[in-house]
Amino acid sequence: MAEHEQPGRRSQLDQRDTDVQEIWDREIASPGGPLAGTVLEVLEHADGWLGHVQLVTRRPASDIDKAAAAIEDAFDLLVGSVVVDSGGSGAEIWAYQRPSAARHHRLRPMSVRMRGQMDDDGLFDGDRATLEDWAAKYARVWTAMREGGTVDMERFLRRLARLEAGLTDAAHYAKHEVLVDIVEKAGLPYESLSEDVASRIGMKRR
Numbered sequence: 607m608a609e610h611e612q613p614g615r616r617s618q619l620d621q622r623d624t625d626v627q628e629i630w631d632r633e634i635a636s637p638g639g640p641l642a643g644t645v646l647e648v649l650e651h652a653d654g655w656l657g658h659v660q661l662v663t664r665r666p667a668s669d670i671d672k673a674a675a676a677i678e679d680a681f682d683l684l685v686g687s688v689v690v691d692s693g694g695s696g697a698e699i700w701a702y703q704r705p706s707a708a709r710h711h712r713l714r715p716m717s718v719r720m721r722g723q724m725d726d727d728g729l730f731d732g733d734r735a736t737l738e739d740w741a742a743k744y745a746r747v748w749t750a751m752r753e754g755g756t757v758d759m760e761r762f763l764r765r766l767a768r769l770e771a772g773l774t775d776a777a778h779y780a781k782h783e784v785l786v787d788i789v790e791k792a793g794l795p796y797e798s799l800s801e802d803v804a805s806r807i808g809m810k811r812r
Contacts, residue, residue: 626655626681633680640673646699654687654702661697670697677701712764728780734788737776740769741792748798770803782808 630646633639643662648655659670674688677699686705689712691698702708724730744765751757773785785807789799796809 626657629680630657634673634677640676641669649698653704653707654683654700656701657699659697659699667697670699709760712760724779727784729776729784730779733772733776733780737769737772737785737788738792740765740772741789741794744769745792745794745798748794766799770800773799773803773807777806 626648627646630644634641635644635646636642641659641661645660647658647660649658661667661669671690674690675685677683677688678685678701681701683701683703684705687702687708689700689702689708691700700708700711702711725734727734747757747762747765751762773789776785786809789807789809796804796811799809
């Protein structure tokens with residue numbers, strides 16, 4: 607136990623972990639539930655709870671996005687209080703007490719984390735795949751906007767902020783030409799990024 611952590615606080619968190627787990631198993635992961643057979647690992651608490659979801663074999667992670675409303679109902683949360691990140695190595699769920707906190711989470715940049723071994727290009731394990739995924743997802747909404755299509759502005763801003771946060775962090779340790787290549791291969795030109803970020807990684811106007 608950390609020195610600053612009071613015994614009463616620790617027991618309260620343990621109980622909340624148990625409560626979240628029981629509700630999940632009964633309402634969500636049961637045979638008739640929206641995510642039958644899934645396993646939830648509660649990771650931490652803040653203004654609600656955060657958990658990692660393990661799906662049954664061959665079930666797409668996108669199913670968790672579809673179950674967001676059912677999760678809100680099962681945990682008696684307000685509509686829009688659940689955030690699902692189904693990318694990366696597994697799906698994570700953030701359940702908030704207030705929809706405004708969930709909206710802030712969706713809009714705030716989520717950066718690449720330095721982890722594992724560094725390759726010859728200066729990228730850590732998982733960085734390249736993560737940045738390529740973020741660039742491709744942002745490219746879709748950027749292209750749609752350029753072509754005059756209907757675009758969800760919250761999604762547009764979230765994907766732009768996430769990609770730029772990842773590029774900004776990676777620019778401190780990775781080769782800039784590698785970052786430029788990731789962005790340009792996704793079909794994103796200089797003007798698709800904020801000028802300071804594009805300049806930071808060494809992009810050139812075409």
